[in-house]
Amino acid sequence: MRVFTSHDAVRLDNQPTCRTNSLPLGNVENLRIDRVDWKVHQAVLVQIRPLGSELALVLKPTLYVTDRSGAIAPKDTERLVKQRVLGYQHNKEFNDATEAWRRRLIPQRDFHVRYPDHEDGIALTFSGRPLFARITDERERTVSLNSVQELAARQAGLQLAEPRLNFARKSTVGLAFDTHPVRGLINNRPFDSSLTTTGIASSIRVGIIAPAQDAIRVHQYLSQLHAAAQPGKDADYLPPFPGFASAYHCPLEIPSVGEPSFVQLEEPDSTAPSSARALAGAIARSLAALSASQRPDVTVIYVPDRWAPLRSYMIDDEEFDLHDFVKAAAIPKGCATQFVEEDTIRNAQQQCRVRWWLSLALYVKSMRTPWTLGGLSEKSAYVGLGFSVKRKTNQNAGAHVVLGCSHLYSPNGIGLQFRLSKIEDPIMRNKNPFMSFDDARRLGEGIRELFFDAHLRLPERVVIHKQTPFLRDERSGLQAGLEGVACVELLQIFVDDTLRYVASHPTSDGKFEIDNYPIRRGTTVVIDDQTALLWVHGASTALNPRRHYFQGKRRIPAPLVIRRHAGTTDLMTIADEILGLSKMNFNSFDLYGQLPATIETSRRVAKIGTLLDRFSDHSYDYRLFM
Template sequence: MTSQIAPHSWLPEPKLLFHPERTGDTELHPLRGLLRYGPYSSNLVPGPIRVATIAPAGDGQKLYAFMRELNDPHSVTERADYLQPWPGFSQVFQVKMTGAEKSCHLELPAELERMFEISSTPHIVLADALIRAVQQLEARRDAFDVIFIYVPSRWAAGYVGAQEEDFDLHDHLKAFAAARRVPIQLVREDRALSYPHRASVMWRIGLALYAKAGGVPWKLAETDRETAHIGISYAVRPTSSERARFVTCCSQVFDADGAGLEFVAYDANEVEVQRDNPFLSRAEMFRVMSRSVDLYRRRHAGQSPRRVIVHKSTEFKGEEIAGCMEALHLCEAVDLVQVVADAAWRGIRIDRPKQGAKGQPAGYPVARGSLVGLSERECLLWMHGDVRGISDRGSYFQGGRSTPRPIRLVRHAGHGSWHETAVSALALSKMNWNNDNLYDPLPVTMSYAQVLARVIKRMSNLGTSPYQFRFFM
């Protein structure tokens, strides 16, 4: 028995594409690409993007001022090795952003403040008031594209419920609005209005606003057009809920370029629980996969994908594997991959030794994209680590601290090398349009699944139609 592991390989940083026809409009850096080329869907998003508002009594002007600030330039005051200057919303996204008509700007009743302060359940008081305001705006749905909701710091007691309650104000409002296909953006005072680094705020809110209005900031540049990526996760309702405890919160379906942001959700009837993890029966998994591949066919003139890569955070049981294979029998290749975020492994980077000397620990962490095969079924992939070509200093390490840990990929079905599976996971880590980072620590199939799991379990009626993820961002 040997203690050695397989030699590692390195996958280059995936490029992003910023134009549907000009294939040379590519960049490693998402923000730099937007400034250089504009968004992928430039001239396809009807302008102006109209923003409706909900604010506390007397605070409407604060929200209007913030909206005006989105159109102003801001210099970089943090993350100088990555962040780009903000030139203004219309300069970045090549479409104007403006306030909706007067009837789409609401201030909450003044008595809400007193009711909030004296209530033993301030989160319920606050949530009910905001939901009534969203309902009021829903009647004017044709007059706006996105709702901004101002949440001041003095409402902090209403952000979450009591310890025994499963309540989160953000997720509660998202669930209500998403069920009605109304995109909302919470604008918190502490994270948006009073945060001192304005360029950071503008990039984050600007990207979210553009995507929620139906825009596509970027896609992946180097893809197999006949591959579909599917992410599966489960939401668990509180035991006090009268409805089914488990929900298959998604199968979310992504095109090869990472931009097919649709998913299906429904209550699962045949669920086995092992160590608090739900597993589907063969029939339930067949149902999930069949509806998922139908989403792909609907966008590709009835054609099935040649290859399907399915991600989930728990292992694939035999019944689940059988259900997947039955539903995806028309596909040439099917990879069922467990994505384990909390791997126990660590790695350090050793500089190449000079002749006759030992290697020395490097001044930078392991390179992002480093791949180590553990066996035919398992590999380690460093999603977090050193990246070249981003910073003028030569090396860029997102966050700038800690030793990056890899994710562990476990293949429960599929054949061949780890290269394609790892390349797709690394690329999908750059497809989260809801933040301004270079990448996420997980592929978007998993990071979006976490968001959906929190929100879906709070929806009273899941329905049968597919959802667009932009309503849940």
């Protein structure tokens, strides 16, 4: 990348990021954070990367943050600065910044260089013309491109429809459909509301564990779930919260202070690591006692700010996390838990949002199902893989790799389960664990057996998602273990944060005009026979066909890269399934998650799994890990 140092005011600092102090791209800004002044330079991330059968020069505007002496800012400071400065660099602003850098680095139409920069280097030619993708939406009128625009639009793709969720009808038997989870719930009933009306699960009973001095405050706050709340700044997405019973058509039982279902904890003696572990043990024993005597559907655990030093620590090679420790103790007993922090109670401005999210957590962790997903194949099994490495320490003599395997066998998205297993012979590549042939074969056999136990037949198709590549031993081992399954899809799925596209539309004079909103959610660009880009995060009309909604409203979205390592299913079908699974994270009322539910939590689940003392063939409902 040294070829760019010949340009005035552009310098490389031994990494693929250019920065400039020149006026055309903006003056250096000063930003004060935590009483420290930081210098913020306009910069660009430069990468040469394969894109299908060609190489592409990728430019991503960014910031280069230093202190007054020129020393690079710490990562946390840099991240905070970028959030403040770039958070609202939306479609047009991002495009303007990219264009400025493109004109600076590639001033002519074609730019010829050698890399490395000597006569034996590889000859490269960069085109100064941007790369366009032509997106077709079969539900709308297709825009005609002239010959110049057709030449520029060298990539092509489709706009997938927003997946629909299934709910129970409010007044009649049957299913109702909606693309918006909150709206679907209010206009209808939860998918499993028949459990309430038939008396099988007539209410949701909550247990509470809280410090004695906060008991009254916690009870008063949770009791507010019975009351309505109006939305604030997020009124474009959230409707008013009507109260738990009205939203879920199910009563919520919250114990009063002093009742057996309300456990009051003594205050820890100190903030030392020994007190942190003692607190975790006290919470775990309280959960066990509640489970044995009161059997609540879900237990709320309140953690005040003053306990912050007790929540986690790392001393030498000993690592502790209160949340993960308690979860690991509760999961084998089948105890569902919900942590509530003091900041949640204190956040008065977003209580409508907080009540929606907290109420969903209580409903779902009670093993209830608010909605399901339509469109998945009844003959397919969907599996997500995540890994966590437990390092060898003085306290832990046995280092090992834990595999968190999510498996989803119901075609409507019900019953996402997790199975934890120990990788016997892990292969480490760039600090990432991979499976040996035998480990992969055992995993494949387990997937096949679980599906057979559930359906008394083998699946016709198994789709396996993970975020790292499938090595040769993993591919051959999984296929051996899944012998008898007609189609095995091995899909690597990850967010490519550098690769950004901006939405535009053609004009009558043969040019392209930048759109006011980013790439639409569901946009899918096929790169080659094995690779596609899918915008799971993007602008959506799911709320209102005539209005765009952009979740989070921060900068512009990055696509998911879908890379197939085995399988024959059409890439558009695969993208459609992933888009649907992005709506099945019951841990949030967001319109979608940025990854499919199969892998969104698998890495975190595997991390909690490293704390479990034993591994077995038992599968856990994923809601226990939430």
